[in-house]
Amino acid sequence: MPTPPSATARDEPVIRDRGDACPGALRLHAADDGYLARVRIPGGLLTGRQASVLALAADRFGDGHLELTSRGNVQLRGLAEGCGAGLADLLHGAGLLPAPGHERVRNIVATPMSGILSPERPHVTPWVGELDRLLCASTRAADLSGRFLFALDDGRGDVAALDPDVTLLGAPRGRALVRLGAAPDAVEVDATDAPRAALLAAEYFLDSADAAGTRAWRVSELPAEHALDAGEFAVRLGAAGIAAAVAPEVTWPYAPPPRPWGPGTGDRTPLCVLPPLGRLTADQWRVLVRVAAGSGGDDGELRITPWRSIVLPRASTRRPVDGYARLVAAGLSVAPDGPWESVTACTGRPGCAKALSDVRADARAVVDAGGAAPDGAAGAAVHPVHLVHPVHPVHWSGCERRCGHPRGTAWVDLVATPDGYRLDGRPVPSHELAQAVADARSQPRVSEDAVKK
Template identity: 75%
Template sequence: MPQPPSAASRDEPVIRDRGDACPGALRLHAADDGYLARVRIPGGLLDVRQASVLGLAAERFGDGHLELTSRGNVQLRGLGEECGSGLAQLLDAAGLLPAPSHERVRNIVATPMAGILSAGRPDVTPWVGELDRLLCASARATALSGRFLFALDDGRGDVAALEPDVTVLGRAHGRALVRLGAGAGAVEVAQADAPRAALLAAEYFLDAADAAGTRAWRIAELPPENALDEREFVRRLGAAGVDASRVPAVVWPYAEPPRPWGPGLGNTAPLCVLPPLGRLTVAQWRLLVQVADRGGGGGLRVTPWRTVILPRASTRRPINGYARIRDAGLVVAPDDPWQSVTACTGKPGCAKSLADVRADARALVGESAGGLPVHWSGCARRCGHPRGAAWVDLVATVDGYELDGKPTPHAQLAAALTAARTTTPPASQ
């Protein structure tokens, strides 16, 4: 079950002759099912009003659905060619476009359960707002690609495992580690300085990318002679007035992402909701907003694992959000087979896709049990595949599907998937 590489070989620099075409809320992408808008949600954090506006945008301008992305953002599909101005005005009024020039670089993931059932760990949610503010105030940051990723982890190691470019890991005693790329070492700073240090790390990357002349989009794409150095980063932090020290070797923690866990206790409880394949109707989305609102605040948190956390959901009568969400076709129970199945857009939305992978995934979700997650891809690009863990790789071809690189007849997919998902992955993974 080899994982396909997420970037080009690190032995050779990535050299590009064009800019980043990653879609945003203002730069729409033309897809086979209409235009697509990707709305950045730093940290996945939405208040009730913002979430309501996203539902309205999907209904007014799109196909009536909202898609959750592997970076905790929200996509709207099926948009009309002339909707750009109206969509931008709607999002801006809700505070979802604080800096139009920076809207595609606001790629920040954060521990979804930060501050919720996490005694002894720092609450990184305030860091999200501060880093977002600093990003939007930095003219230099506009040069970042739409793929550059910040991760703010409360110390458990969930979002730190998502291959971010800059990782901030909370530590005890008011300290935090800042990691550049996937290095084993880090730089330690005070938690109060963590958001600023993260921005300075991104600006350091931009300087290195300019020196390399390769138009790298991510830290991992820098050629070896331009690789970021922790000692130089400490020097840059000191010059900016941030006290920092190098930590040469760190054992980085790892935690599983949050999963649906049941109704909880009391009249309000945090809920983890899984929309199958990360796609919700406007009606389902509005139900989540209502349950979150009736629970007394806390808004919604979109996770990089295409789930939604409701920090304070009303779970008892008369609202009984748990039962209503379950009855609406969303997953809130542990051990549901949808918990480990993901897919790219596939046909008919993507012109490059060779199959309707979502329909095929739905047809087999109850017939292919196993411990390992499976990702259905419509082509070899494997968009949206899992990060940081072993997974079963199912890719559409002109003749059907390849399962972990082996052609597999459609009639044998269920059995082959079950076998692959119950096989222990190689130790190297």
């Protein structure tokens, strides 16, 4: 079984002198192309109605586009000054803003295929709603930073590889493992207690952060003398009425993210849809909603993944809607080995003042030149359970911050400089860029932990 890159040891504790500046749906970020709102979507789970409201918000208040983030959230850009109250009212009416005081801490990723194709695995989707409810009801949880991350993994190891602060890993016989940061051990609890255990883990972190006095945002930032300990956490759980035992040696699984896999069979089938660079127009988004629903009597469901794709658990692929054809016509990838697979980019120019290039336009130019798809990609339909990535992702960064770079896997590091691009640390002439990217995808030199912001 493949394993993700190991964490890099930290020599010095991180000392923060301010709170985090992560945008939210209420705290808008002023960008060069207008204001930006980040709408938290716990577990990436959206009803068709909620998704329709997001498209309406993009048209009414923004630039008519929706962006998917590396935590399965949705961003609206190009917002006008003074639109905050109207946007908040619209989101609240759709159930997308249940607790204004907690809206930036609802950072939950979950295995997007849970409960869809692997019935033998624990179904973690119900954990999402319960953990979100507990977070929103906890006064203490409101003190978490907007960067603190919960991962709810059904045991395959996909979202567990995303550098979460608290991981719930589904285990056999109705059990769950709770992992604190990147610890090698874990605490085992009953699966029914898992969401409450995750909240208590976050509160344990807050207590340790307060004791450290460093204003840590994440578990990895705690100094060694205040690091979280599985034994102490088990005692805390016991005091809260949750039976817990330390699992000192855990073999942590790893699985790659889902890929587009073709039309499948039958009238209703799961689909994984990949928008180029994780950005859609409101009209493309509405096509997704329509295909997810299939008919007027079904609201449909969408699952936004941390890899900037969308899983439709019961897409109408033939009747009553020929969803597969509609998605292809809308410019969305729904088959494996497409040219946009595993190509990501930050916002770049003109939206970000720090960016040195329009990285999205540059990425499109390289894709058009054949520098993205693996050699010999056939695009044939493949069953999603057996999918593995044939190439490593390439991330285009407009500056050294590398916003939105891939997590949990080796990746090709492409960074804009005043003189062009640097690929995995070396300058590349513009006329060689497409070939250099294609070559580097099979032999990446950079892992997620090699670059620290």
